[in-house]
Amino acid sequence: MNEIDLYKSISTQSSPVYFMSGDERYSIEKAIDMAKGTLKESFRELNFTVIDSEYDTDMDMVINSCESIPFMDEKRIVVVKNSELFQVGANKSCAKEQIQKISNYIESPSKSTIVIFAPIQADKRSELYKLIKKKYDTYQSDRLDKLRFSTWVSNKFKEKNVSIDKNTIDYFVQKSGYLFRESQVTLFDVESEIEKLSTTFSHKQVSIVDIEKISSTVEENDMFKFVDYVFVGDIQKAYSIMRNISNNTKNSILAMSLIARQISILLKILVMKRNRLSQEEMASFLMMHPFVVKKSIAQLKYYTYHELISLYDLCSDIDYRIKKGQIKDNIGLEVVVNKICKNKDVV
Incomplete structure (x- = not known):
């Protein structure tokens, strides 16, 4: 199903079940808003439910929401924003019985409910995805070329x-x-x-x-390029961007937090590698694009577990000293960058 067909189908409430997923959430959120707009305004909030299984793990609640009768309207809409339902292998957190309950509903959905599955990530090998794909149209929202x-x-x-x-x-x-x-x-x-x-x-x-x-958007994106340069040891490009970052205290602190975040990601991936998880399973668990996971795995060759812990502790210490006024933010950032790049055998 393409974007135009999705909007047309949503606006006419022509399907009881929708599945939409992908890296670019814009068209997905637009479709959800469009679906909500088809409900009577006076009772819209009563007939519109959003469930995120990251917090709401009881699938009985999902089923109950789907089987509830609309209030003063012909339809009610249930949006299930989760990834747990569509995971496989080591990352599968929903019990088989829970998945079966959802599967049974999909086989025979309520005529008065439209359920929209909108996970951030979904493993297309999962049983639930295969069932939805077999019975209904699905929509994949990838980034635009x-x-x-x-x-x-x-x-x-x-x-x-x-x-x-x-x-x-x-x-x-x-x-x-x-x-x-x-x-x-x-x-x-x-x-x-x-x-x-x-x-x-x-x-x-x-x-x-x-x-x-x-x-201002490109400056924010430069932050992520800066972090990439730091962790591949491209000190010249890292310093080129850091000169601009250091002109603003807010930017320096953001850069520090992104560096600490990447160290945390590397630690998690290192542990998952030791537990023999695949790249796909890592991406699903971390809610990250597989390419980003692949890039991070390549960076791990420069570090041991203890070096990563040491770098993370350094980031925490520098962050504390910056906030206490014991060191300037630009100096603190430079210390961290130099320490990370010293782990590289390439420059």
């Missing part, structure tokens, strides 16, 4: 009635950072930047200079 993203951006500017030429749009596309490899920028972030431009420059044609003044 350059052509689709450029078209999306252009259409968004038109929706906001922003006057902007093609060259400036091309510049914005690059500036956004969305297309960068392993980018953390989402369509929500990009839409927010477009909204700022449309609000600030509503009565003039937007120029490249205007974008430079307003847009």
Whole structure:
């Protein structure tokens, strides 16, 4: 099912069960909002339920929500945002009986309920996914390629009635950072930047200079590039970005937290490797893209378990000293970066 077909189906309430998953959540959240909008406004909140099994692990509650009768409306909508239901192997946290309960419901769903499964990640080898795929259409929301993203951006500017030429749009596309490899920028972030431009420059044609003044998304993405450079030992590129980061205390602290986060990820992956988990299982457990896990595994060759613990303790100590005013944030960041890069046998 493509995006247009999904929206059409959702708007007409034509299926009792939907499955939508993927790295780019924008179209998924739009579909969920669209589904909610089909309910009568006066009783909308009573007939709309969101369940996240990360917190709500009782599948009986999911079934009860699906089988409840709508209040003063023809339909009720239940959104199940989870990944546990669609895991396999060592990461499978839901009991077989729980999965069977959901499977039984899918085989014979309530005619007055629309249930939307919208996990962040889903293993397509899972029993539940295979059952849904067999009986209903599914939607996969992957990140946009350059052509689709450029078209999306252009259409968004038109929706906001922003006057902007093609060259400036091309510049914005690059500036956004969305297309960068392993980018953390989402369509929500990009839409927010477009909204700022449309609000600030509503009565003039937007120029490249205007974008430079307003847009900030790429700086955030530079943070992730910086961390990547640090952990592959590319000290020159890391320092190139760090010079810009160090001009802002908030950025330095964010960079420190991202470095500590990556060390934590490496520690978790190291433990999972020792327990012989596959890359797919690691990605599912960590709720990360498999490519990011693969990249992190490659970084592990530079560290022992004790070195990672030592680096994590160093980050905690430097963070404490920065907050106590015992050391400047830019100096603290430089100390951490130098220490990490000393573990490398390549520069």
